[in-house]
Amino acid sequence: MVDFYLQLHPFVQGLLKGLAVILVIFPLGGVCSMAERKVSAWIQDRPGPNRAIVPWIAWIPFFGKFLQRLGLFHVMADGGKMLFKEDSLPDHVNKFYFVLAPIVAMIPALTTVTVVPFGAYLDPAGRVIPLVLANVDVGLLAVFAVASLGVYSLILAGWASNSKYPFLGSVRASAQLISYELSMTLSVIPVFLWINAPGAEGTMGLGKAVEFQSLPGFWGGMWFIFLMPVSAFIFLTSLFAETNRQPFDMPESEADLVGGFHTEYGAFKWGLFFVAEYANMIIGSGVFILLFFGGWNPLPWIPIADLVGWLHHLTGSAFWANPFVVGLLSILIFFAKVIFMIFVFMWVRWTVPRFRYDQVMEIGWKKLLPLAIANLLAYAVGIAIVQMKG
Amino acid sequence: MGNFLFNLFAVFTVVAAAGVVVNKNAVNAAMCLLLSLVGVAGLFIVLDAYLLAFLLLLVYAGAIVALFLFIVMLLDTKSDARPQLTRIPLVARILAFALVAVGVASFGRLESPDPAAVPALGASLKLYAYQLFTTYLLPVQILGFLLLIAMVGVIVLSKKFEGLEDIR
Numbered sequence: 001m002v003d004f005y006l007q008l009h010p011f012v013q014g015l016l017k018g019l020a021v022i023l024v025i026f027p028l029g030g031v032c033s034m035a036e037r038k039v040s041a042w043i044q045d046r047p048g049p050n051r052a053i054v055p056w057i058a059w060i061p062f063f064g065k066f067l068q069r070l071g072l073f074h075v076m077a078d079g080g081k082m083l084f085k086e087d088s089l090p091d092h093v094n095k096f097y098f099v100l101a102p103i104v105a106m107i108p109a110l111t112t113v114t115v116v117p118f119g120a121y122l123d124p125a126g127r128v129i130p131l132v133l134a135n136v137d138v139g140l141l142a143v144f145a146v147a148s149l150g151v152y153s154l155i156l157a158g159w160a161s162n163s164k165y166p167f168l169g170s171v172r173a174s175a176q177l178i179s180y181e182l183s184m185t186l187s188v189i190p191v192f193l194w195i196n197a198p199g200a201e202g203t204m205g206l207g208k209a210v211e212f213q214s215l216p217g218f219w220g221g222m223w224f225i226f227l228m229p230v231s232a233f234i235f236l237t238s239l240f241a242e243t244n245r246q247p248f249d250m251p252e253s254e255a256d257l258v259g260g261f262h263t264e265y266g267a268f269k270w271g272l273f274f275v276a277e278y279a280n281m282i283i284g285s286g287v288f289i290l291l292f293f294g295g296w297n298p299l300p301w302i303p304i305a306d307l308v309g310w311l312h313h314l315t316g317s318a319f320w321a322n323p324f325v326v327g328l329l330s331i332l333i334f335f336a337k338v339i340f341m342i343f344v345f346m347w348v349r350w351t352v353p354r355f356r357y358d359q360v361m362e363i364g365w366k367k368l369l370p371l372a373i374a375n376l377l378a379y380a381v382g383i384a385i386v387q388m389k390g
Numbered sequence: 391m392g393n394f395l396f397n398l399f400a401v402f403t404v405v406a407a408a409g410v411v412v413n414k415n416a417v418n419a420a421m422c423l424l425l426s427l428v429g430v431a432g433l434f435i436v437l438d439a440y441l442l443a444f445l446l447l448l449v450y451a452g453a454i455v456a457l458f459l460f461i462v463m464l465l466d467t468k469s470d471a472r473p474q475l476t477r478i479p480l481v482a483r484i485l486a487f488a489l490v491a492v493g494v495a496s497f498g499r500l501e502s503p504d505p506a507a508v509p510a511l512g513a514s515l516k517l518y519a520y521q522l523f524t525t526y527l528l529p530v531q532i533l534g535f536l537l538l539i540a541m542v543g544v545i546v547l548s549k550k551f552e553g554l555e556d557i558r
Contacts, residue, residue, distance in 0.1 A: 097417075137515060138440045145444040148452025152424070155456065159417070159463045167463075174460050178453055202516030 017133055021113050028282060029275035032342060034075040039346040049074040082271040090161075090264050097160035102265070102272035105153035108146045109279035115142045116286050117207045119331035120296050120304065121323040128214065128305060130207035131327060139205035140192075143287060144185060147242070150280065151177045154244075154251050154261050157273070161264040169260030172357055173251030176241055179364040180248075184238035186372035187231045190379035191224055191291055197387055206287065210295030214303030221301035225292040230375045232292040234368060239284045241364070243277060246349040250360055285341035286334070293337055296330035304330050396436045403429030416462040420455060427451045441518055 005013065034049070041048025049071035057073075058064045067073070089095065117132035136142060151174050158170020195212040196202050213223050225232045241248040252260035259265075262273050289295060297303045304326070312320040319325060355363065406429055409422030427450050434443035522530055 136440055138444050141441070141444045141448065145447035145452060148448055148456075151452070151456050152459075155459055155463070159459075171460070171464070174456055178456065181453070196516075202514060202519065204515060 014133075018114070021118075021133060022110055025110065025113060025279050025282060026275060029278035030075055030079055032278040032281070033078065033274055034071065035342070036346050036349075037074070038071055039343065040350045043347070043350040052077045079271075082268050085267040087267040087269065092162050093264060094160040094162060097156045098264075099269070101153045101157035101160060102269040102276075104156060105150065105273055105276035106279075108148075108150040109276045109283065111146045112143045112283050115139050115206070116283060117210070117290065117295070118286065118334050119327055120207075120210075121327040121330070122305060122308065122321075123323070128211065128303075130210070131331070132207065135205065135207065137201075137203040137205050139203070139207070140188060140287070140291075141204050143206075143283070144181070147280070147283075148177075148181060150276075153273075153276070157265070158251075158261040161261070163264060165257045165259070166261050166263045169251045169253070169257050169263070172253075173244065173261060176244075176248065176250050176360055176364070179361065180238040180241035180368070183234055183364065183368040183372040184242060186369070186376050187234035187238065188291060189376050190228050190231050190383070193380060193383050194224075194227070206290045206295075209291050210297070213294045214297050214305070218301075221303065223292065223294040223297075223300045226300070228292070228375075228379065230371070231379070232288075234372050234375065235288060235291070237368060239288060240345070240348065241360070243280045243284055243345075245277075245281065245345055247352045247355050248360060249354065250357055253354060255354070281342060281345055282338060285338045285345070289334065289337045289341060296334045298333050304333070396433065399429050399432035399436060403433065417459065420459045420462055423458070424451055424455045427455065441515055 005016075008016075038048050047069075050069050052071070052073040053064065053068040054073060054076075057067060089098070114133040115136060115138075117130035117135075119131040120128045121131065123129050154173035154177070155170050158166040158168075158173070161167070191209055192204055195208055209224070213221070215221060219227075240246075244251050250260075252262070254260065257263070262270055265273065294300060298307050308320050308326050308329070312318075403426050406422045406426035410419045410426060413419040413422060427446060431443040431446045431451070434440070434446065
């Protein structure tokens with residue numbers, strides 16, 4: 001199996017790897033929409049979706065009932081509905097851009113995955129090698145650059161719909177996305193100032209950020225959330241704004257804009273917007289975890305290499321030294337963290353009320369941006385002093 | 391492979407750029423500008439200048455063209471009537487044609503420098519930053535001031551100042 005894979009042309013190998021990642025991200029978007037309904041129900045103290053079930057599973061005595069209550073089959077029901085519903089194309093829209101917008105929404109969501117590492121394995125020499133589709137040293141910059149293209153789908157959707165509410169939604173969206181991009185970019189600079197010590201090779205790779213959170217010693221093993229809490233806070237807040245999640249869901253804000261930019265959309269095109277939103281959330285959470293929550297390391301001060309070493313020591317079997325096992329373990333840890341972050345996204349959504357548009361602008365420009373600049377200056381001076389001593 | 395991709399992106403960029411000029415619909419023109427910028431970013435990637443490629447996408451494609459589109463949609467220009475040829479566009483056109491003519495005339499005549507002799511300043515993040523803060527410090531500062539002047543200019547133009555009270 002492995003030999004066969006390695007025989008293939010590198011182009012085919014890359015294609016297979018890319019497909020594998022997309023096959024994980026795309027359904028995960030659908031599952032997230034289900035989780036959203038279930039979490040919201042849990043927070044609001046109601047049962048939530050608990051009816052749909054496939055007949056032959058309903059025949060299983062106890063387990064079938066349990067699965068029904070869990071609402072797992074609503075994902076399939078929702079997906080089927082979106083696929084088979086009539087895909088209406090209103091008369092008054094600009095047809096070309098109307099169809100283009102949902103497709104454009106998917107492109108950044110699925111392109112940014114390529115530079116986000118999602119796990120790691122140990123090579124025979126004991127070094128940690130990140131698992132990533134494209135390991136480029138501009139890493140995070142590539143994520144920011146491609147993610148910033150996501151604004152076009154909102155602008156085009158709103159404009160092509162050629163009616164009042166979608167247009168207002170898209171105008172708000174573009175203003176919001178451009179405003180919060182600044183604070184987001186500024187908030188991660190302290191992390192890269194810290195990991196690009198003098199004399200080292202310059203990098204903006206996300207794998208490097210994790211490497212610096214898995215060093216030995218008190219300061220080495222510390223996750224950056226403890227070292228730079230303000231940066232983490234600014235990044236997370238901007239992430240909420242960039243992914244259009246409540247309390248920043250200005251482009252949609254169904255209370256005053258019906259459905260915002262996707263008012264005129266239905267069926268699968270509407271579904272694509274939603275999958276793109278959740279895919280953006282997954283990738284944003286992934287980046288946040290890599291930068292501030294130690295990536296694939298299980299606990300602060302306990303890197304994955306140590307954990308595997310202990311397991312190997314305790315059980316004495318070579319099972320834990322197998323790179324496949326380590327890789328799988330790291331992916332599991334990373335995904336557990338991502339899923340927790342997505343839960344946090346939903347938790348905030350169903351707890352905090354939506355900001356008004358002027359409040360969104362005020363928070364972005366008058367509060368978050370000055371805070372980000374002050375934070376950057378403070379860390380720049382602090383890191384310079386520490387590194388000059390050390 | 392690299393050569394093929396370079397040619398592909400080059401043709402793509404030029405076709406998209408022509409689309410910007412030819413299109414009468416301002417939204418289509420802005421979208422063509424976006425495609426053209428993506429093509430230039432692709433060229434940079436083929437040339438191993440990853441940093442420049444992503445900065446181009448981040449700043450121009452991600453923010454500036456988005457604002458162009460934003461303004462075009464807000465103004466909602468419908469008129470197809472060609473604007474009168476006043477003096478400034480005329481001068482600009484003549485200059486542009488002269489530049490294109492010089493470019494075409496010099497095609498194949500100039501000896502392109504040996505690629506190995508050209509320092510690859512855009513290749514590594516560190517090298518690029520170092521050059522910005524040493525060799526090219528003065529141009530960077532001058533450009534910064536130009537942008538500052540433009541910003542102040544926008545504020546002056548968009549706000550109505552009538553007396554000293556307005557400034558306070």
